[in-house]
Amino acid sequence: MKTTQGISLVEIIIGAAIISAGILSINMVYNTYVQYALANQRNAEAAYLAQEGLEVMAFLRDGSWDTNIRTLSTTTPFYLTFSGGTWATTTSQQYVDGIYLRSVSVSDVKRDANNDIASTGTYDPDVKLITVSVSYTQGHATTTQTLSEYLTDMLD
Numbered sequence: 696m697k698t699t700q701g702i703s704l705v706e707i708i709i710g711a712a713i714i715s716a717g718i719l720s721i722n723m724v725y726n727t728y729v730q731y732a733l734a735n736q737r738n739a740e741a742a743y744l745a746q747e748g749l750e751v752m753a754f755l756r757d758g759s760w761d762t763n764i765r766t767l768s769t770t771t772p773f774y775l776t777f778s779g780g781t782w783a784t785t786t787s788q789q790y791v792d793g794i795y796l797r798s799v800s801v802s803d804v805k806r807d808a809n810n811d812i813a814s815t816g817t818y819d820p821d822v823k824l825i826t827v828s829v830s831y832t833q834g835h836a837t838t839t840q841t842l843s844e845y846l847t848d849m850l851d
Contacts, residue, residue, distance in 0.1 A: 741795060744795055746842060756848070774787060774799065796831070797828070800828070802824040803818055
């Protein structure tokens with residue numbers, strides 16, 4: 696009876712293929728994890744930037760409703776800029792960290808006969824709907840985070 700000792704070439708090739716497939720699978724899982732982690736980080740940063748945009752608009756309102764809020768057009772998108780220690784609105788696109796495009800839109804508010812905010816009714820000059828959108832490219836698509844709030848002229 697013939698006995699063989701050692702490992703044949705076929706067994707080595709099969710073993711190497713199994714190990715290679717395992718390493719490749721682990722690498723693919725890791726790459727997928729990193730992509731999702733990066734996407735979640737960008738989603739969180741966009742949400743923070745949108746919230747910051749609303750806070751900046753409240754800060755500008757506190758500075759002067761008549762100068763900083765009432766004069767903003769409801770048909771033009773605005774962008775926020777921080778220069779010289781102060782915030783301001785501009786019509787020139789401003790990217791945050793070269794990734795996120797944050798825009799602010801201002802809408803007029805109307806009130807119905809019960810003085811509730813409504814889509815039709817009497818124009819209320821002391822309230823504006825502020826909407827902040829943060830857009831960024833993720834993969835081959837653009838993702839946008841949007842937050843809105845009403846600002847009121849409570850200081851003037």
